[in-house]
Amino acid sequence: MSEHRSTARHRRSGKFLAVGLPLALTTAGVLVYGTDVVPQQASAATTAAAPAWATATADGFASVDALGQNGTYGGRDGKTVTVRTQADLEKYATAAEPYVIVVAGTITMNPVGKEIKVASDKTIVGSGTSGHIVGGGFFLGQGVHNVIIRNLTIRDAYQGVWNDKDHDYDAIQMDGAHHVWIDHNDLRNMADGLIDVRKDSTYVTVSWNKLSQNNKTFGIGWTENVTTDITIHHNWFRETEQRNPSTDNAAHAHLYNNFLEDVAGTSINSSYGNYSRGGTRMVLENSYFQGMRNPVIKDATATIVQRGNVFSGTSGRNESGGTAFDPKAYYSYTLDSAANVPSLLKSGTGPRSTIGTTVASASEASTKAAVATTLTVAKDGSGQYRTVQAAVNAVPANNASRVVISIKPGTYRETVKVPSNKPHVTFQGTGGSRKDTVIVYNNAAGTRKPDGSGTYGTSGSATVAVEADDFQARNLTISNDFDEGANQSLSGHQAVALRTAADKVFLDGVIVEGDQDTLLLDTAAKDRLGRVYVTNSYVVGNVDFIFGRATAVIDRSVITLKKRWDGTSAGYVTAPSTAANRKGILIANSTVGGAVSDRTFYLGRPWHAGGDASLDPQTTVRNTNLSAAVRTTPWTDMSGFSWKDDRFAEYRNTGSGSGAASSNRPHLTDAQAADQEVADWLAGWTPTAS
Numbered sequence: 001m002s003e004h005r006s007t008a009r010h011r012r013s014g015k016f017l018a019v020g021l022p023l024a025l026t027t028a029g030v031l032v033y034g035t036d037v038v039p040q041q042a043s044a045a046t047t048a049a050a051p052a053w054a055t056a057t058a059d060g061f062a063s064v065d066a067l068g069q070n071g072t073y074g075g076r077d078g079k080t081v082t083v084r085t086q087a088d089l090e091k092y093a094t095a096a097e098p099y100v101i102v103v104a105g106t107i108t109m110n111p112v113g114k115e116i117k118v119a120s121d122k123t124i125v126g127s128g129t130s131g132h133i134v135g136g137g138f139f140l141g142q143g144v145h146n147v148i149i150r151n152l153t154i155r156d157a158y159q160g161v162w163n164d165k166d167h168d169y170d171a172i173q174m175d176g177a178h179h180v181w182i183d184h185n186d187l188r189n190m191a192d193g194l195i196d197v198r199k200d201s202t203y204v205t206v207s208w209n210k211l212s213q214n215n216k217t218f219g220i221g222w223t224e225n226v227t228t229d230i231t232i233h234h235n236w237f238r239e240t241e242q243r244n245p246s247t248d249n250a251a252h253a254h255l256y257n258n259f260l261e262d263v264a265g266t267s268i269n270s271s272y273g274n275y276s277r278g279g280t281r282m283v284l285e286n287s288y289f290q291g292m293r294n295p296v297i298k299d300a301t302a303t304i305v306q307r308g309n310v311f312s313g314t315s316g317r318n319e320s321g322g323t324a325f326d327p328k329a330y331y332s333y334t335l336d337s338a339a340n341v342p343s344l345l346k347s348g349t350g351p352r353s354t355i356g357t358t359v360a361s362a363s364e365a366s367t368k369a370a371v372a373t374t375l376t377v378a379k380d381g382s383g384q385y386r387t388v389q390a391a392v393n394a395v396p397a398n399n400a401s402r403v404v405i406s407i408k409p410g411t412y413r414e415t416v417k418v419p420s421n422k423p424h425v426t427f428q429g430t431g432g433s434r435k436d437t438v439i440v441y442n443n444a445a446g447t448r449k450p451d452g453s454g455t456y457g458t459s460g461s462a463t464v465a466v467e468a469d470d471f472q473a474r475n476l477t478i479s480n481d482f483d484e485g486a487n488q489s490l491s492g493h494q495a496v497a498l499r500t501a502a503d504k505v506f507l508d509g510v511i512v513e514g515d516q517d518t519l520l521l522d523t524a525a526k527d528r529l530g531r532v533y534v535t536n537s538y539v540v541g542n543v544d545f546i547f548g549r550a551t552a553v554i555d556r557s558v559i560t561l562k563k564r565w566d567g568t569s570a571g572y573v574t575a576p577s578t579a580a581n582r583k584g585i586l587i588a589n590s591t592v593g594g595a596v597s598d599r600t601f602y603l604g605r606p607w608h609a610g611g612d613a614s615l616d617p618q619t620t621v622r623n624t625n626l627s628a629a630v631r632t633t634p635w636t637d638m639s640g641f642s643w644k645d646d647r648f649a650e651y652r653n654t655g656s657g658s659g660a661a662s663s664n665r666p667h668l669t670d671a672q673a674a675d676q677e678v679a680d681w682l683a684g685w686t687p688t689a690s
Helices: 086-093 338-348 362-371 388-394 670-674 678-682
Strands: 030-032 037-039 079-083 099-103 106-108 115-117 122-126 132-134 137-140 145-150 153-155 172-175 178-183 186-188 195-198 202-207 210-216 218-221 228-233 236-242 246-248 250-256 259-261 274-277 281-285 288-290 296-298 303-307 310-312 373-377 403-407 410-413 416-418 425-429 437-441 464-466 472-480 498-501 505-513 519-522 531-535 538-541 543-548 551-555 558-561 571-576 585-588 591-593 601-604 618-622 647-651
Touching (some): 079 086, 086 122, 246 250, 274 303, 551 678, 571 618, 601 618
Parallel strands (some): 079 099, 115 137, 122 145, 274 296, 281 303, 416 464, 464 498, 472 505, 505 531, 531 551, 543 571, 551 585, 558 591, 571 601
């Protein structure tokens, strides 16, 4: 959390693409269309009462009667509405009257970093596991009270800078709010805090949440007053560096049955766990600390009373001292055994399929079963299949409906192909992080095939090849780990991680990593349309690592530049081979940077595949932060074709790698940019998570 909120925001003009799911049924007999409740043709006798999740109330300090508020029950006294757009979410969240607001799909915030200002007496709840807030979050200001935020995934406002001082993009921030319950959410990968309880916010309970992939995770304080009363229980902190939480000047901080896990071998290392600062009085009970550095620390002026905690593989400071308080003087609670906490929280935290949804009738359930199929993959044999390819093989040819291949955490060293006669397939990683589920192989263009029939070639080197329309992937990593240094004698070092040759490909929350030719975005044929939408993702490479003839959008993502095998810095981000009269590669609202030397990477060059002069390659980079690694003349020629004869341009980029318009650095006019928005690229297709 920056000490002062930044007022800067990335803004976009013109069209806006809203990504979401179909609207869902809420309470029985009621269908909601993002506006008011519309009664269906049902008698009063057959209309069910509101489901339990709509009337649930908080435990812990959020349940205490104080400040004129009797516990925390959110919007239970108001109407239930279902939303799938930012406009509708903001309309009801900011309204003066109470509402239960069901988020029924993925809402991508515009501008990135947007925090919706929630008013009092609101319940905001995800519909099953489908409610996602991407690139922004919620803000509860002075005096806001009686708010419940449950069952949501709030993620991916990260801007590519780990210790980010410029982007105050939080998942949930409170400044002077009271009686707030944050429960069963998945919060991750934000530019600043996952939860910030600031400026005398009090009577807060944070329970059963999964907090991961973040630096400054959970901060409490930012005031000299010793006011805040807060309960933090049954939360799983995983791959988080600091503020787990950091609790400053809290009058009563009760932490119990939390699981703090520093996973060995990951890029995120803990600096400390629970921190009691200033005048804080903390009671810390029956929590489990795995591999954490400095698991429990305190200031000289703060107190911590520890009871029943487990420390496994921890190091550094583990402190307690002073007197605190008795939580049972304020509310009742039951402790789980600390030894059971890891297994309990791994299975119990985060969004639940039964919260925010109603039970379908038998006929509805059978219809849904006929429409959607889930196949489970697990290396350890606990699923239906041990390999991803085996699950793909089990998808019936010419399937008419969605098949979700649910892939449990693990490293799957295999090549995978989704053939063109198996559309509507989703690869879904089920881990807490997109790094938990990895599909990886190490073929290169020059690698010889096992049958002796020659080499794979560039397109054949792909770890995952998708030739089927309407493919989706989320929450996983696809990698090619071909070792160039160890294979210098091999001819052809192009090594594709993911190749798509299909239309309506949707990649959300993935990592695609390699070196040369990482992400091949192709079409089934030169005269076929192939639209690809990549969002909230990471693409890693060094030479032509986003390339091909597809009409492709990289939106709200991080493009990571990587040094060559010999430690040198030189490369090209894109190599489009776009057909004439088609749109090529659009990079929008993203970040381009990496641990490479300044002014060593081009944004792109024209790939006239096979020397085809009829092609008209296109890359547009707009509203994107460019690091100093980008050359001052960001486009270059390729194989005798001049980039100036094709379509390469920028628009309103920022960062030290951006530059003024010139003959060697063309910029779009505002009028031109209005026709080069994300929605223009996707041409009537709205990517919808399913």
